[in-house]
Amino acid sequence: MKESSDKIQSEFEQKLRQSESAKNNPKPVVDERKTIANEPARAPETADRNASANQQSRVIPVVEEQIRVNKKTVETGSVHVSKDVHEEEVTVDVPTLHEEVNVERVAIDRYVDSPPPPVRHEGDVTIISVLKEEIVVTKRLKLVEEVHVTKRKHETQENQHITLRKEEVKVNRVDLNNENPNKV
Numbered sequence: 001m002k003e004s005s006d007k008i009q010s011e012f013e014q015k016l017r018q019s020e021s022a023k024n025n026p027k028p029v030v031d032e033r034k035t036i037a038n039e040p041a042r043a044p045e046t047a048d049r050n051a052s053a054n055q056q057s058r059v060i061p062v063v064e065e066q067i068r069v070n071k072k073t074v075e076t077g078s079v080h081v082s083k084d085v086h087e088e089e090v091t092v093d094v095p096t097l098h099e100e101v102n103v104e105r106v107a108i109d110r111y112v113d114s115p116p117p118p119v120r121h122e123g124d125v126t127i128i129s130v131l132k133e134e135i136v137v138t139k140r141l142k143l144v145e146e147v148h149v150t151k152r153k154h155e156t157q158e159n160q161h162i163t164l165r166k167e168e169v170k171v172n173r174v175d176l177n178n179e180n181p182n183k184v
Contacts, residue, residue, distance in 0.1 A: 012065055019061030 116129045 012063075015063050019063055 112131075115131055118129060120127050120129075
């Protein structure tokens with residue numbers, strides 16, 4: 001704030017000095033009206049009077065003080081805000097809506113030539129047809145061939161070399177009294 005007041009005062013002093021120097025050095029008629037901050041000049045009648053009084057002219061400066069007000073934000077204090085959270089349990093009645101679906105299976109168990117519509121409605125009931133493909137296999141007997149089997153006997157002579165073995169038993173008696181063994 002002090003800076004702006006010093007600035008206003010220095011402008012005023014500058015204008016005052018100009019007017020005093022104008023008193024000491026008279027000049028022909030000059031419009032001394034100046035503008036501050038691009039404001040229009042005041043009192044246009046004064047200029048007309050000065051222009052008509054050309055014979056004896058004397059310049060009298062007219063000085064006007066103007067004020068400019070500037071604002072500046074200054075911190076003057078601070079505020080500390082805090083909050084506390086309190087919990088409270090409350091019982092609330094809330095209406096809720098839910099739907100239940102009742103599924104009923106109705107056995108039809110019949111063969112159809114063309115499929116029925118996949119979904120149909122009868123009132124509030126939605127009917128969904130469930131189809132199943134079945135494989136139909138047909139078996140028939142077909143005679144492809146017969147196999148005829150005949151038995152025959154053939155006799156042939158063949159020479160074979162075979163080794164035969166034969167065992168032979170020998171018995172010897174020994175008499176303890178007699179030292180000659182006998183052959184039996």
